[in-house]
Amino acid sequence: MSDLVAHLAELTGFRDRDMLDVTLAGTLRDLLQPRSVAIYRPVGDGAERRWMTRARIGRHDAAASADSAWAELDSLPRLGAHPARCDALAGSTVIHAGVTLFPLTSDRDVVGVLEIESDAALNDAARRTVGSILRIYRNLQCLLDYSERDTLTGLLNRKTFDETFFKAFARPHSGVVATDDGRRTAAGRRHWLGMIDIDHFKAVNDNHGHQIGDEVLLLVSRLMNASFRFHDRLYRFGGEEFVVLMRCDGERDAAHAFERLRTNTEAYVFPQVGHITLSAGFTEVLPGDSPSDAIERADRAVYCAKARGRNQVLSHAALVAIGALQVSEKSGEVELF
Secondary structure (H helix, E strand, C coil), X not given: CHHHHHHHHHHCCCCCHHHHHHHHHHHHHHHHXXXXXXXXXXXXXXXXXXXXXXXXXXXXXXXXXXXXXXXXXXXXXXXXXXXXXXXXXXXXXXXXXXXXXXXXECCCCEEEEEEEECCCCCCHHHHHHHHHHHHHHHHHHHHHHHXXXXXXXXXXEHHHHHHHHHHHCCCCCCCEEECCCCCEEECCCEEEEEEEEECXXXXXXXXXXHHHHHHHHHHHHHHHHHHXXXXXXXXXXXXXXXXXXXXXXXXXXXXXXXXXXXXHHHHCCECCCECXXXXXXXXXXXXXXXXXXHHHHHHHHHHHHHHCCCCCEEEHHHHHHCCCEEECCCCCCEEEC
């Protein structure tokens, strides 16, 4: 019992989603002594949904392994490749030979699968223990959602941005990384930050009321989720301002992603409002950047987009290259021409 209490104390001590999954896997490995414990979550949409490994630890492993948060979708196994996991994702505990799978639930739906591989199927007492721990895990996940997510749109909120930013750039990455099962994923791509602003949003609130304005914000957030990839980080910074942190090969790819959102939004018919447009500016995240450095450059590009008529996507680097923006060598500040 004392071991269980100690593990629960460790589990509830984290306020980091990645560490929570790793600690859950390690806790169940230590308590049950199975061959392995793993946590999988579905990512992607439609027929392209894949399994992402959030944490996996074997009986003799010193630490858990996981897929990179920036893993490419096509490097991950398809959902259909693991039918037992799909059955658990439907909401039922699945026992298959020496593997027991539990659905991981949020307050709304099933968000992942816990897979425990053991020499024999878990007995009733072990399954009850796992179920009790998973209820605590679910409560912790709900608390994290409440603290990390914007209550209206469900996107990440402003206060989580700095932590994610520093985590993404804590260590330089290069080359190709091999995962435990032999899959390989590129690790040296460049990171980009974009700011997105809804054009004339004040007029939406003035003409239609704040309730309709909130609906527009919610629908824009859904268009963002549909336009960007599963591992791109989407934030609402407040009001009509949104931020995207993403990784891709170059400026052209980043511009294409933001342009996809712009055209999707322009084509969408918002109830009672009709058509709205977005202005966006983006910049590469440079070595040594603080969050405010990157945000300032992207914000200047948004300012240019607004000044040039709105409903467009502009690159900070491209604006500097044509002389529309100037970077001061002394202070790093940007001046508009």
